Amino acid sequence: MNRTSVVTLILALACAMGTAVGAMAQTAPAKAADAGVQSANIFSLAPDANTDPKYADQTNGERAKVQPGNNAPIWRQVGAGVNGYSSLPASEAPEAGNLIQPFVQYPGSKLTNAGEAWRQVRNNWIIPYGGSLLLIVMLAIALFYYTKGTMNLHGAETGRKIERFTPLERAAHWTNASAFVALTLSGVVMAYGKFFIQPVIGNTLFGWLSFVLKNVHNFAGPLFAVSLLIVIVTFVRDNLPSSGDLTWLLKGGGLLSGQEVPSHRFNAGEKVVFWLGVLGLGLIVVASGLVLDKLVPGLIYERSTMQIANMVHGVATVLMMVMFMGHIYMGTLGMQGAYSAMREGYVDETWAKEHHELWYNDVKAGKIPAQRSELPGASASANSISPSAQA
Numbered sequence: 001m002n003r004t005s006v007v008t009l010i011l012a013l014a015c016a017m018g019t020a021v022g023a024m025a026q027t028a029p030a031k032a033a034d035a036g037v038q039s040a041n042i043f044s045l046a047p048d049a050n051t052d053p054k055y056a057d058q059t060n061g062e063r064a065k066v067q068p069g070n071n072a073p074i075w076r077q078v079g080a081g082v083n084g085y086s087s088l089p090a091s092e093a094p095e096a097g098n099l100i101q102p103f104v105q106y107p108g109s110k111l112t113n114a115g116e117a118w119r120q121v122r123n124n125w126i127i128p129y130g131g132s133l134l135l136i137v138m139l140a141i142a143l144f145y146y147t148k149g150t151m152n153l154h155g156a157e158t159g160r161k162i163e164r165f166t167p168l169e170r171a172a173h174w175t176n177a178s179a180f181v182a183l184t185l186s187g188v189v190m191a192y193g194k195f196f197i198q199p200v201i202g203n204t205l206f207g208w209l210s211f212v213l214k215n216v217h218n219f220a221g222p223l224f225a226v227s228l229l230i231v232i233v234t235f236v237r238d239n240l241p242s243s244g245d246l247t248w249l250l251k252g253g254g255l256l257s258g259q260e261v262p263s264h265r266f267n268a269g270e271k272v273v274f275w276l277g278v279l280g281l282g283l284i285v286v287a288s289g290l291v292l293d294k295l296v297p298g299l300i301y302e303r304s305t306m307q308i309a310n311m312v313h314g315v316a317t318v319l320m321m322v323m324f325m326g327h328i329y330m331g332t333l334g335m336q337g338a339y340s341a342m343r344e345g346y347v348d349e350t351w352a353k354e355h356h357e358l359w360y361n362d363v364k365a366g367k368i369p370a371q372r373s374e375l376p377g378a379s380a381s382a383n384s385i386s387p388s389a390q391a
């Protein structure tokens, strides 16, 4: 074979190969189109599949045979709260296999999946009725103040003082009260701010405000919890029921008649606030708050845990705020001399006699020392102390 023949042969082979490759390239897409997804429309595949009497009971596998791509059975199960499979460890992600929670009916909600049931309780009950209750009580207190005014002392002050709260009692009280105020303000803005602050300051500022207050709330919570326990231990003894409490309650303390009913160191109204507000609601608020902060060790934090904790926290905090509005009113505007007793620790003998006569009698009889905390230069057994001794 000469050189010309070899070149001709090579060119012929190259042409033949080129033609073959071109033909392949042209037929490939056509074949892919034939073998690919034929149709996503399940109705065009089996328009009469749902006439089968067992259609509604089909598993996803059975449905795939008559209507490929129709996954309704599996989504129906997902919507009903059935657990699927997840390879994530249950200890770290206990609900990873569950997209939509099972059905429940909380008080005030319809029978629906737990997330929606929680939303209904919160948005249809706790927020509107809780907010209304806060406003109604605020208004009632304002009206009471407007009609009755401050309870002033009737007699003249003697200048002789009795120690009503020791420095430790005051420190515990004010730490707790400061945390309470921080929690109340931040909590109210988080729950109701979108109704009365967001429309005024706009989304961006309100976003920042909520973020800051959420952190204030999360840090003030544990401070409130610890100081609440100290307050409970500090004040429990003098809040134990005693003679005269029932009479005090039946006569409403004489608040409306102006004739105060004699009481020991704390009257029955204060005792109700202590047992129901401080101890009862306080512990519920703290326990549910610690769950929401994920600070309770060993608890499995599922969505339902947080939803229930949130509802309990919401109801208990509203009731606690309402109770403490009354307490704060009586401790500031409502009664002359009450606030300075908690700020400085001392009350005048006239104040003690008019508001807590049985306690005053015990002090005068020497059963309770007039000065309980260490005070240099003053005798702890004296049954009243002069103002100079406090300096």
Ligand code: HEM
Pocket: 164, 173, 176, 177, 180, 181, 228, 231, 235, 239, 266, 270, 271, 273, 274, 277, 278, 282, 324, 327, 328, 330, 331, 332, 338, 339, 340, 341, 342
């Ligand atoms: C700004 C908020 C508060 C103010 C202005 C305030 C004011 C007062 C005042 C003036 C007293 C003395 C009453 C008396 O001499 O009989 C008092 C007592 C007391 N406060 Fe508060 N308080 C506040 C918040 C709180 C909070 C949040 C708690 C607990 C959760 C609390 C628990 C107590 C207790 C246990 C007593 C002793 C009387 C009793 O046991 O009922 N206070 N408070």
